[in-house]
Amino acid sequence: MSLGLLGPAMTTEPCDGCGKQVTIAGGIANLWTLENDSTGGMTLEFDADGSEHFLCFDCIDGLPDDPRAEDVAAL
Ligand SMILES: [Zn+2]
Numbered sequence: 001m002s003l004g005l006l007g008p009a010m011t012t013e014p015c016d017g018c019g020k021q022v023t024i025a026g027g028i029a030n031l032w033t034l035e036n037d038s039t040g041g042m043t044l045e046f047d048a049d050g051s052e053h054f055l056c057f058d059c060i061d062g063l064p065d066d067p068r069a070e071d072v073a074a075l
Contacts, residue, residue, distance in 0.1 A: 015041060017059030017075035044072070 012021040022040040041056040046069045
């Protein structure tokens with residue numbers, strides 16, 4: 001996996017749902033643990049097609065409990 005987001009520096013990533021630039025603190029591996037509340041989104045991985053989508057929490061809130069790639073595309 002190579003996402004180019006490793007390292008401690010703050011960075012931003014465009015949300016795949018709304019296109020907003022979202023602040024990310026720390027490496028991609030920390031997104032799931034939500035250790036840093038300045039992180040504004042996280043990456044979802046869909047086993048069905050192996051795709052990954054970075055979404056802000058506003059868009060994540062709009063997804064169903066068991067989101068699929070189609071749900072992200074519909075945002
Ligand atoms: Zn969004």
